[in-house]
Amino acid sequence: MDKLNMTYQLPEKKFWTGRKSNPALENQYWYQEIELLAINEADNKQIDIALIGYACDEGVKRNLGRIGASESPNVIRERLAKLPIHFEAKKIVDVGTIVCINEDLETCQLSFAKAIKKLISNGIFPIAVGGGHDIAYGHFKGIYESVKYEQKKNIAIINFDAHFDLRPVETKPNSGTPFNQILNEFKNVSYFPIGIQQQSNTKELFNIAKSKNVDFVINYDCETNSENINAIKKRLQPIIDKNDYLYITIDMDGFSSAYAPGVSAPSPLGFTPNFIFKILHYLFETKKVISCDIAELNPSLDIDNTTANLAAKLVDFIVMEQTKNSLSSD
Template sequence: MKSYLPPIAKLWTGRNSGHGHYMHERVECIPLDGEFSDLRNNACGILGYCCDEGVRRNYGRPGAAEAPDTIRKQLAKMPSHLPQSTSLIDFGSVECLNGNMEAAQSFLGEKVFTLLNSNIFPIILGGGHDIAYGHHQGIINYLGKAKTLGIINFDAHFDLRSNASGNNSGTPFFQIAEDAIANKTPMNYMCLGIRDNANDRALFAKAKDLEVAFIKAEQFNMHNVDQVKSELKEFIEKVDYLYLTIDMDGFSSAYAPGVSAASPMGFAPDIALEAIKTIIQARKLISMDIAEMNPAYDIDNQTAILAASLIHFVLHEIALL
């Protein structure tokens, strides 16, 4: 069973300028079954993934299903510096019903394909990191086998756990790797912020076996920014397109307490922004998502504001291209 939730205009509120100076004044709410063929060329679409079933299966803290609307509310209040040539559309959310995560992932993939096929840059709001499998399916179905896709994951975890006992929020990139092997296509995967205390020996071995590129959390900082950018650029040069996925639990809990698996040992927003800027400037980014934001454990909306700020940054950097 699959469910689609139309966009809710009342989520987009804030200070009124009367001149489109705030994000809530710039966003359009359009159902995915509505008409959006006449959008401007520079169009970005927000779609929620209201699912934390994968987190529950992975013995994490449920609550991420509520994140999409929470992030929308924080983004709505922020100033807009977007040019008039940029369209920002809220297309609503995909919902997980009766614990059927696989149906929600498949439905998400269909909707990501629809957005890409309509020349709209997707920004998907999770939800657990199982969002990545459905999101990736949509991108691959759009690109086909002729183009190579690079996955860049900001995360404390590889999320390469075997799905022998079922799919969950820790298995998406294992599933993507299995699909790549079955389809005889490459898997180009890079992780930024990996922690030794968040991945066991078997996961590091699996990453080595799959030739996953990664930068550990202790090197992912502003003191090492030049090396981070160099390794990113080396990875980016190998692929035609990029998919960016940001797991909020990669950040230190000093910045992101509201996640499914919080830790004080994560990275800071400044290096994340520098890395994102490098990714966008390569002009290969095709889609992005935010995962694992959990409003139930947030403090003063810190994590929601950080997630919204990352989206705000991406929107404005894309608009400058």
């Protein structure tokens, strides 16, 4: 990629292996279906969805968290490779990984933003995996740069997370500051976190959310019964109506530690996979989702690949939803 060679890693076939199947049948597994492509080769190709990695621990390190999330892109690839496919008529590629070097988080985020802009500008739906939640700043910047000259350019961020990640930048940005940075730097952005845990956020962060008119869903309301799901849909609807695009970001520490032990800050008070699948389905039905990412998987803290398998199944679910509900061109 132009000017990104120092931080760009090509996709590697060794992460895409799996069970053999009858060669007389069509492709049965992810590793058989996905294509590997350098991001510079994505121009003028008929590609629908691209998986891109963000290998960075620096934001978590600066936020005094436990490092290891930089290893997650390739671990997710390995788990995803073995899943059976149930989507059709979509070309999906792995375009490699943006890698943080020399503790230079800021350059990594800018490089990642350029990659996201390139994909979206080529009509490709990005699914980004890995690293700390500082991925969100670079990801949003890439989305913004790709649509800022369009008539429709209002973007809402839907964040599934235990944390607001609204910390002010005191010296350098980190994994706890991305949405504060976004709200300060970009105009007309809607930010709606789902799964906020009181025990994981200080009073200051609740006050910052209030000062920035950030509405949110507390974790106790993230139940799968129809009453709670419908209540959340009702709160999401004005945001959906107001905005042209939805950027979905999923922090794995928003899940209960029963489902996601492999994160820097696990908690038993998080939501379930079934909950997030229900809300994701609703969001994709709007045909406004422009991009997604999954952050904060830490393979070094995982138990029997529980969290990695969940992250891979989230990617698979997002792909199936996207194939049914492509971004509206109206």
